[in-house]
Amino acid sequence: MSAIVAGKWIHVDSLASDFERVVRYTVAGYDIVTTIGIDGVKVETFELSTK
Numbered sequence: 001m002s003a004i005v006a007g008k009w010i011h012v013d014s015l016a017s018d019f020e021r022v023v024r025y026t027v028a029g030y031d032i033v034t035t036i037g038i039d040g041v042k043v044e045t046f047e048l049s050t051k
Contacts, residue, residue, distance in 0.1 A: 002040075006032040006050075026050045 003010045005024045012022055026032065028050050035045040 002037045004033075004035045006030070006034075 001012045001015055001022065003022070003024075006026050008024065010022060010024050012020075015022075030050045032048050032050060033045065034048055036043045
């Protein structure tokens with residue numbers, strides 16, 4: 001799984017299950033764009049508000 005969260009990459013070689021949590025800490029109060037990819041294929045892009 002790879003993701004771009006607030007402009008920075010996160011890469012995890014293998015997820016242990018369908019419900020694994022991957023965290024990237026950010027400062028509260030921002031609206032950020034997150035893009036998720038599985039096996040090199042873009043799955044979804046969405047906006048989040050950090051808390």
